[in-house]
Amino acid sequence: MIVVMKVGSSEADVKSVINRIESSGLKTHVSQGVERTIIGVVGQIFPELQDTLEMLHGVDEVIRVSKPYKLSSREFHPLDTTVKVGDVTIGGKEIVVIAGPCAVESEQQLFETANAVKATGANILRGGAFKPSTSPYQFRGLGEPGLQLLAKVRKELGLPIITEVMATDDVELVAKYADILQIGARNMQNFYLLEEAAKVGKPIMLKRGMSATIQEWLLAAEYILAQGNGQLILCERGIRSYETYTRNTMDISAVPIIEKVSHLPIIADPSHGTGKWYLVTPMALAAVAAGADGIMVEVHPHPDLALKDGAQSLTFANFENLMSQLASVAGAVGRTLAGSSTKTKR
């Protein structure tokens, strides 16, 4: 941490800042510039100290130098983390495809979709049983019966399932059925939920909050990792900007940034990232070209009849088209689609 004194601050001011720092058991390095004095702080810094120092007389600014996240950073964990779910490895050389309906609506809708996406090469089935809704008057999911349908599909088709958990009270229930627990964007800073979900010990996918910086996202990840659960996948799903054409602005640069600063795998969700089905394929290709470890997309047998988020859902035909292009782009960046080696004639 570095304390920048104001131009013209007095020696007494400088001394008082130094005393405050050293009384916290830390060391200081003073550097006298042309215009100002700068005080370096050395040692393990108590996070609130920054606020404190900013208020002392003569202080202009306090600048953090070390990153506030540790367990999620590549500096402290140089090798890539991989997460295993059934036969699928997320974060390795293979690109993982997660597909399925936004919400589980019925047995027929779920089986039809699951069969279609499996046949087309998806590795994991997505489907929400508990749905966050901006309005209380919208469809909020089937609840446990939805989870049971997901489990039934897994049993019959052998596809691992990912589904969202929205409340600490539901963690145990959802964990009974899910292979991966999804934490949604609106809950990225629901810190109790992060900790409760982490304790279950199952893989977790943490979506980026709608207005979360990369750093805040990694700090949320820190809540999960600090519980000893390292089976964590990040998911970029678009951020809020001033642009209204898309539902969110998908921050594709988050993909190579996460790869650089963290060891955690990163997945892209172009369905929520754009909100428009016709942007899903180009943005999925973009994410994989930029280095994503996989994609998560919404597929529905009849998007125009979907109870939730139909406008961003792919038809089966659109999904097939996405997959064939995705295989090419994955190849172009030296990767393959997971499971594709075992398939013939893609």
Place this chain on the structure above:
Amino acid sequence: MIVVMKVGSSEADVKSVINRIESSGLKTHVSQGVERTIIGVVGQIFPELQDTLEMLHGVDEVIRVSKPYKLSSREFHPLDTTVKVGDVTIGGKEIVVIAGPCAVESEQQLFETANAVKATGANILRGGAFKPSTSPYQFRGLGEPGLQLLAKVRKELGLPIITEVMATDDVELVAKYADILQIGARNMQNFYLLEEAAKVGKPIMLKRGMSATIQEWLLAAEYILAQGNGQLILCERGIRSYETYTRNTMDISAVPIIEKVSHLPIIADPSHGTGKWYLVTPMALAAVAAGADGIMVEVHPHPDLALKDGAQSLTFANFENLMSQLASVAGAVGRTLAGSSTKTKR
């Protein structure tokens, strides 16, 4: 709802859209423009229908006309809502001042602060026992002992208390102690928490989410009102913008907007809204000048020693200064500070 057809869409397209709408039990009005056809939809609209229609062939855009919130809107409830807490009325002619430390740290800190803010004219004491922290390594509050200290202060000083509840599991506990339950910005779309907190039947203060639109905020309010709890106060606390000088960009215009579109009282929190103590007073004055029903500010005996958010906390002297200016500005817009009539020589 209005369906705008593409330029050059066929009669068959138009017919198919009309059929889809009418099969949902709604009526249509067709208007043939120079370039395009427009279809008005009449009747109580199922919210997902918009998504559905957007996907039909020949459709360019679907535009909502009616507002998605009802119970929180002034159209459906023209008169101002007032919330009574002890002797204090929020949302009436009087300006209510909520003050206290960000977090309850100790009995001494809390009593010292409570005495000071009461003597200066605060009406309600704030203080967090459960604190949301972006990082898991920061101070997270005293928990129940913190609540007990708040209750003790109320008993001795007669100040009602507001404190945050962060988890459904804590609702009952917090409600045992608090006069107003606060829902924080990070939890504005934690829909389970909204509903559980609402069921308790005590007054609730709902902070605006960091990247929530006015409409999303009112939809979150709708979750509370739909539980039959009308004792609801809104609180503007700054939104996320690209500007980095302040912690958040305080959207003062939200104050007159809420007053126009909703009947709910609106409070401003310039401490979180700016993140810098020296901006708290000017922004508190601005909020009241713009029509706010009250302010909530952080006060600490020694901001430089605060365990949380010291940089945005006022000293006792700063708070006194704020209060004397606030009384003037309140007077200038035809209001008075709550409780001030019973005081002499302000």
Place this chain on the structure above:
Amino acid sequence: MIVVMKVGSSEADVKSVINRIESSGLKTHVSQGVERTIIGVVGQIFPELQDTLEMLHGVDEVIRVSKPYKLSSREFHPLDTTVKVGDVTIGGKEIVVIAGPCAVESEQQLFETANAVKATGANILRGGAFKPSTSPYQFRGLGEPGLQLLAKVRKELGLPIITEVMATDDVELVAKYADILQIGARNMQNFYLLEEAAKVGKPIMLKRGMSATIQEWLLAAEYILAQGNGQLILCERGIRSYETYTRNTMDISAVPIIEKVSHLPIIADPSHGTGKWYLVTPMALAAVAAGADGIMVEVHPHPDLALKDGAQSLTFANFENLMSQLASVAGAVGRTLAGSSTKTKR
């Protein structure tokens, strides 16, 4: 400037950074932390050096310490700047009111408005002869005839005039007529225009760019001040955020921030800041309560017939109402409306 080395960077890396800095004629201070080495840079820093150092091997981050603006900062010019226009002083104790139509449309419209706003207490007349239009198909101003009308009004009513200049080629022309040259938000970083306008030597009002940070705004001001023209007024007019209810999000906190970090006067424009006439009065009051040196508002005899920005224009009656409230709020913060002492019976 401070260079933060990566965790585990080598001594050779550190040495190479030091060499690079010292070869630019600057001095270094090395501070060895627990995890990393930090290098302080002392001396007058060439701005591009930051980019350069960020690319050197082993460097994690380069942090600027001194502010990049000088002439506009309060550190280098502690006393408030005041700008005199006719009898009016902007930036002193008195609140200045600038009012008039968005665009000059006709002699009748201009005179009618000018008479009305003068009678109500406005100090300066605004009115655009050159109008920036997002679309090429919209009204773009009367051009020089509009300027001539403004000059005629000034002669007859004695009101100084402010009007926008949009192009370097028009600077001379506009300066012939205007008392204050306005640089619009879209041109805040049109650096040639800033310099040409500055050279004229007349007072300038510089509006904040739609997505400009406070720092970028002050750097734009620096372009004007560096030409030796210190007659500069800043104008907050709303920034772009994700909120769509208002045309812009008016950043009231910019008012006290500018007052703290700069010596320049600051005016608020709630007409553009909100885009809705019914928000203009509350936001004007808020700006003055927060410390603004004045306001600029759009007034039109028949807003519903205005050729430009009618939705944000006040009627004469609305403007009168604003002025009477503004006088009260100004008084509440220890100020008066400019010229009001010479008026009777406000």
Place this chain on the structure above:
Amino acid sequence: MIVVMKVGSSEADVKSVINRIESSGLKTHVSQGVERTIIGVVGQIFPELQDTLEMLHGVDEVIRVSKPYKLSSREFHPLDTTVKVGDVTIGGKEIVVIAGPCAVESEQQLFETANAVKATGANILRGGAFKPSTSPYQFRGLGEPGLQLLAKVRKELGLPIITEVMATDDVELVAKYADILQIGARNMQNFYLLEEAAKVGKPIMLKRGMSATIQEWLLAAEYILAQGNGQLILCERGIRSYETYTRNTMDISAVPIIEKVSHLPIIADPSHGTGKWYLVTPMALAAVAAGADGIMVEVHPHPDLALKDGAQSLTFANFENLMSQLASVAGAVGRTLAGSSTKTKR
């Protein structure tokens, strides 16, 4: 255009709105909903009418239905526009690569870079002679001598050149040397410059403004097209968001959106889009995967010695690496790099 009346508006209100519309020579369609009346407006709409109608008594909202841009829209010009510069076609099946230094610094720097990027497969040389600088104390380009160096390179190496024009006064000068005139992000709404540049008749590249919506960008394009110059290329270069890790947030989704709503070619600039050289390659690949017609990147022989934007410049080795990956990704989406067929052994 559609006028939505308030719930409970009177018949007289509706009538008065209809009269106002019909007095502008337009027709109306009235649709009586359950709660409100909606009035459709038919005919060629004068843009300011929207503002006007919003102010009439009883009106809740006025919604535009037709898009405000015409010449740039795909509806009015279904076929792709291609722009020819020398042997290169932008907007066709081939991916065009524009590369070179941010600023022309010296003959040696320019030739060295031009030779390197040409040998690696770049099709067009970029290089700024006039540079916009946020601060007046930074390097602002060589001016005409820089242009002369660019012309010299073109003559010797046969590479077409693109360079920025920042002022109407410089249009003629820049046009004398450049093959493509670049309008920078800060000037996207400098409408005089758009028109003057358009009149020259040479190809223009219009960068998206830092906080411009897609619609505003296309309206700026409209200024150029309305001058009869159809040789227009759009360039996405990142938008301003709350995220501070990157210099801008590159909106890759703008690529497929432009492709859908407009016929104009779209290029991506990942150098400005991210501000960090190590993000340039992944984001270039992402843009092409999403459908971009080309990329523009900054290359410098010694980024650590660059006078401008070194941190986002690629070394020659990094550029070679980019190009080989780009060829693969282009192939994966059914395209090829321009000129690559004439090269052997890529």
